[in-house]
Amino acid sequence: MARSGRRARGATIIDVAAHAGVSPMTVSRVINGRPGVRPASQAAVLAAIDALAYTPNAAARSLVTSSELKIGVIYSNPSAAFMSEFLTGVFEEASARGARLILLKGAEGKPPPDAAVEDLVASGVSGLILTPPLGESPALLRVLRKAGLPMAAVGAYGSEDAICVRIDDRQAAYETTRHLLDLGHRRIGFIVGNPDQTATAERMAGFYAAVREVEAVEASIAQGDFSYASGLAAGELLLSKTPPPTAILASNDDMAAAVVSVAHRRHLDVPRELNVAGFDDTTAAVMLWPPLTTVHQPVRALAAEALRLLVAEIGSQAKGPRPTQDHVLPHTLIQRQSTAPCT
Numbered sequence: 001m002a003r004s005g006r007r008a009r010g011a012t013i014i015d016v017a018a019h020a021g022v023s024p025m026t027v028s029r030v031i032n033g034r035p036g037v038r039p040a041s042q043a044a045v046l047a048a049i050d051a052l053a054y055t056p057n058a059a060a061r062s063l064v065t066s067s068e069l070k071i072g073v074i075y076s077n078p079s080a081a082f083m084s085e086f087l088t089g090v091f092e093e094a095s096a097r098g099a100r101l102i103l104l105k106g107a108e109g110k111p112p113p114d115a116a117v118e119d120l121v122a123s124g125v126s127g128l129i130l131t132p133p134l135g136e137s138p139a140l141l142r143v144l145r146k147a148g149l150p151m152a153a154v155g156a157y158g159s160e161d162a163i164c165v166r167i168d169d170r171q172a173a174y175e176t177t178r179h180l181l182d183l184g185h186r187r188i189g190f191i192v193g194n195p196d197q198t199a200t201a202e203r204m205a206g207f208y209a210a211v212r213e214v215e216a217v218e219a220s221i222a223q224g225d226f227s228y229a230s231g232l233a234a235g236e237l238l239l240s241k242t243p244p245p246t247a248i249l250a251s252n253d254d255m256a257a258a259v260v261s262v263a264h265r266r267h268l269d270v271p272r273e274l275n276v277a278g279f280d281d282t283t284a285a286v287m288l289w290p291p292l293t294t295v296h297q298p299v300r301a302l303a304a305e306a307l308r309l310l311v312a313e314i315g316s317q318a319k320g321p322r323p324t325q326d327h328v329l330p331h332t333l334i335q336r337q338s339t340a341p342c343t
Contacts (some may be wrong), residue, residue, distance in 0.1 A: 191235075
């Protein structure tokens with residue numbers, strides 16, 4: 001995982017806990033004069049505070065206390081499978097850290113109304129997590145920027161306002177396209193995702209990078225928006241071409257599953273007459289026949305990492321603007337029965 005550097009800062013509550021050999025909760029109890037801390041642990045915390053020259057601040061004092069640490073999760077994504085994985089990951093991490101989550105949903109991939117976002121901020125949340133595509137929504141970020149809260153955005157690129165947690169979309173799409181090319185396919189369709197997301201452009205760039213490496217490839221493009229319905233329309237468009245593609249790569253599993261449905265309706269055998277590959281490795285990839293070859297994007301891990309980094313940011317004493325934080329988790333190409341050598 002790649003991590004960008006940060007400016008020098010003072011010790012945090014997490015540093016004190018590590019130095020003292022106790023939990024951040026124990027440090028918080030000592031700082032706030034709460035009961036329930038053994039004398040030996042209290043002495044270790046005080047010694048760590050002295051050794052690290054730690055000075056508590058308001059954010060650090062609220063760290064990891066379930067009654068005070070509240071995280072807002074703003075989400076809106078047309079893929080139900082993606083959201084299921086995301087919410088599972090963020091809930092599991094929040095439970096482990098004793099954090100309370102407050103959810104706010106937008107409609108059809110759009111941000112919630114400004115008033116709802118302002119109400120969420122006013123509720124006393126300590127930080128915010130944004131799902132794709134909201135981490136790159138200028139309108140939402142403009143509202144949140146005024147709040148000055150720490151933010152983490154999954155699937156976003158290079159935001160000045162938030163910690164970004166993602167995979168290498170370009171490389172993942174390149175590897176999947178190369179897989180189809182190596183199987184002998186030379187007529188390949190590609191279904192593009194939401195045009196407002198950087199990940200969409202990165203996946204298209206990876207697709208074209210692979211196509212340019214092989215001669216005599218006929219590439220066909222269809223626009224989608226990551227929804228199943230858009231995958232149906234894109235699949236119909238691509239398979240109506242003369243001659244049609246022998247392989248189609250969709251920018252997520254929902255759209256790939258829709259292409260398989262279109263193929264079945266046209267009495268095309270997958271993978272003998274048409275190869276289909278997806279992206280994400282959600283439950284949609286294995287709940288149809290044949291199961292999808294797809295990029296395993298660790299959605300649960302991305303969500304959990306976003307929350308972990310956000311909690312650390314809340315507990316940090318760093319002041320002022322920070323360098324962009326871009327965290328890249330590994331992906332894996334999962335080969336299943338929806339792809340096979342071109343015949």
